[in-house]
Amino acid sequence: MAHAQLDIRFTTNRLANQNLVHNSYKFQIKSSRGDRCYWKCSTRNCPATIDTYNNIPTKVDDNHNHHSDRMQLRVDDVLERMKSRCKDELTAIPTIYEEELVKLRDREWNDDTHQLVEHIPTFYSCKHQLYNERHKTLPALPTSVADITVDGEWTETITGQPFLLADDNTNGRMLVFSTQKVPEQLII
Ligand SMILES: [Zn+2]
Numbered sequence: 773m774a775h776a777q778l779d780i781r782f783t784t785n786r787l788a789n790q791n792l793v794h795n796s797y798k799f800q801i802k803s804s805r806g807d808r809c810y811w812k813c814s815t816r817n818c819p820a821t822i823d824t825y826n827n828i829p830t831k832v833d834d835n836h837n838h839h840s841d842r843m844q845l846r847v848d849d850v851l852e853r854m855k856s857r858c859k860d861e862l863t864a865i866p867t868i869y870e871e872e873l874v875k876l877r878d879r880e881w882n883d884d885t886h887q888l889v890e891h892i893p894t895f896y897s898c899k900h901q902l903y904n905e906r907h908k909t910l911p912a913l914p915t916s917v918a919d920i921t922v923d924g925e926w927t928e929t930i931t932g933q934p935f936l937l938a939d940d941n942t943n944g945r946m947l948v949f950s951t952q953k954v955p956e957q958l959i960i
Pocket of ligand 1: 815
């Protein structure tokens with residue numbers, strides 16, 4: 773089915789499970805064996821199924837008993853954009869949320885965009901998802917000095933050179949960060 777191959781994409785939901793989207797309907801994995809995957813429509817009690825091999829549909833039974841999830845999928849796309857910015861940037865999370873909403877409002881304003889903006893969850897209801905994304909790349913903020921642990925990649929520069937020169941706990945906590953080069957220059 774050539775048309776089915778063209779109109780298929782994969783997304784990741786907030787539990788990091790993969791979803792398949794076909795004609796604005798969302799599918800979830802029912803079972804898989806090697807490169808073969810059996811998907812069922814994510815709407816409960818809907819009989820629609822898709823089989824894929826290496827992510828290419830081999831059988832499509834799109835006998836849905838409900839309307840498509842078009843609006844929900846568009847909302848998911850906006851949330852995904854926010855989440856990937858939370859992961860890739862250090863911009864404050866409420867700012868990312870606001871900026872993405874402003875982008876939607878800046879587009880041609882019609883009933884469709886209006887409806888989409890109305891369906892975006894409030895900051896309060898999606899902030900946990902967004903902060904979770906940020907915590908995947910950044911450690912949680914410490915609440916006391918004892919909580920501060922600096923290890924692994926956080927002790928190195930982006931080129932892998934040592935950056936944490938001292939971590940002294942004898943008289944209060946003292947952390948010294950520097951590349952090797954700077955102290956050498958100071959000594960000279
Ligand atoms: Zn369905």
